[in-house]
Amino acid sequence: MSSLEHEIDQEKLSLTQRTKIGRMPSRGHYERELVYQILDEGLVCHIGFTVDGQPFVIPTAYGRVGDRLYIHGSTASRMMRSLAQGIEVCVTVTLLDGLVLARTAFHHSMNYHSVVIFGTATKVQDEAQKLEALEAFTEHIVPGRWAQVRQPNHQELQVTSVLELPLHEASAKVRTGPPNDEEQDYSIPVWAGVIPLELTASTPIADSRLQKEIILPSYLHNYTRK
Amino acid sequence: MSSLEHEIDQEKLSLTQRTKIGRMPSRGHYERELVYQILDEGLVCHIGFTVDGQPFVIPTAYGRVGDRLYIHGSTASRMMRSLAQGIEVCVTVTLLDGLVLARTAFHHSMNYHSVVIFGTATKVQDEAQKLEALEAFTEHIVPGRWAQVRQPNHQELQVTSVLELPLHEASAKVRTGPPNDEEQDYSIPVWAGVIPLELTASTPIADSRLQKEIILPSYLHNYTRK
Numbered sequence: 001m002s003s004l005e006h007e008i009d010q011e012k013l014s015l016t017q018r019t020k021i022g023r024m025p026s027r028g029h030y031e032r033e034l035v036y037q038i039l040d041e042g043l044v045c046h047i048g049f050t051v052d053g054q055p056f057v058i059p060t061a062y063g064r065v066g067d068r069l070y071i072h073g074s075t076a077s078r079m080m081r082s083l084a085q086g087i088e089v090c091v092t093v094t095l096l097d098g099l100v101l102a103r104t105a106f107h108h109s110m111n112y113h114s115v116v117i118f119g120t121a122t123k124v125q126d127e128a129q130k131l132e133a134l135e136a137f138t139e140h141i142v143p144g145r146w147a148q149v150r151q152p153n154h155q156e157l158q159v160t161s162v163l164e165l166p167l168h169e170a171s172a173k174v175r176t177g178p179p180n181d182e183e184q185d186y187s188i189p190v191w192a193g194v195i196p197l198e199l200t201a202s203t204p205i206a207d208s209r210l211q212k213e214i215i216l217p218s219y220l221h222n223y224t225r226k
Numbered sequence: 227m228s229s230l231e232h233e234i235d236q237e238k239l240s241l242t243q244r245t246k247i248g249r250m251p252s253r254g255h256y257e258r259e260l261v262y263q264i265l266d267e268g269l270v271c272h273i274g275f276t277v278d279g280q281p282f283v284i285p286t287a288y289g290r291v292g293d294r295l296y297i298h299g300s301t302a303s304r305m306m307r308s309l310a311q312g313i314e315v316c317v318t319v320t321l322l323d324g325l326v327l328a329r330t331a332f333h334h335s336m337n338y339h340s341v342v343i344f345g346t347a348t349k350v351q352d353e354a355q356k357l358e359a360l361e362a363f364t365e366h367i368v369p370g371r372w373a374q375v376r377q378p379n380h381q382e383l384q385v386t387s388v389l390e391l392p393l394h395e396a397s398a399k400v401r402t403g404p405p406n407d408e409e410q411d412y413s414i415p416v417w418a419g420v421i422p423l424e425l426t427a428s429t430p431i432a433d434s435r436l437q438k439e440i441i442l443p444s445y446l447h448n449y450t451r452k
Contacts, residue, residue: 152331199426
């Protein structure tokens, strides 16, 4: 991890450009598992694409099945229609793990895990695969949820567009650990270290129209992304 | 808020395209304040830009001073060099506020606040303004920190590139509140509501090389972004 860490610390949370990123298979099992782990922990991705020279970065939910990332949206969404044409896309998922407080302004940093994916998306036409994707979205948010809720009907499927993006060209980046100050700065008398950050859930808020006898299901007790 | 909410709920966390976004001044004081509030609470933005037709989405830290967003990076960073050329950029900040669990798979959603900024960045050449930006980065992470740490020296300033992006073309989007199920689905006997999410700090981890007599400063007690 130390070489990654060093690289990222220098880049100040700026990830590598595409040309520096190899195809995942050559990086071996460890990075593939790390990519999957980050994608499975995250809830929102940022989708980058270009229309008429203008870049857009849109936050959206997603799901993963094997080595495919699924995204979805309204069939009327311009993003979905643009991506379905097979234009180049970049999808980034960032998990912020902590603030790195150094003795010097320059060495302040953040700890994080992130994934950057490049590729082109394809519209899912097959209805069974579309349902698999929709199940993945729901299960990604709350495992156990899909079996309990009403599944999409014909009309809902009609107005929902699903795209798949292969995870072939994906890269994970990680910064962990304490600040890296210059040797001569360690004597500066200021607190230094890490403030750990985590996306945490607080007490669920029942819908005001919820039937009174319905209790919170066990899969929502102590909800966490870890 | 209800019209924004409705629009977003339909878009399933896909924000509007540029052509739908007006310039902020015409939207009045309320939206400007909301944009500032979201930017000030967030810690990481996702920067989108295009090089040779390839979109990139890079997570990075930022700071805000008035109606300018500052980003920084190594002078060797390709992102910084590309953006400094004045190419179109899209910067998105997303705060995830909760999971919206509906009675139907289709109406599952997320509560969030987000900002999308379009424009072109300019390299900050003036040394005083560059220091103002670097102070903004540090104070953005932890207010009160800048005065306590060693400030950037000449060499650190030389290897740091700072870009400013005006907040003229910025838009805020918000989804809040409970799930919106179809009327006939409210009788489905499944728990529905919202799981609130928040980025929270846990106990600070002191650097192992910290001098033992240095205690945690008061500005790090109960650290929160709210």
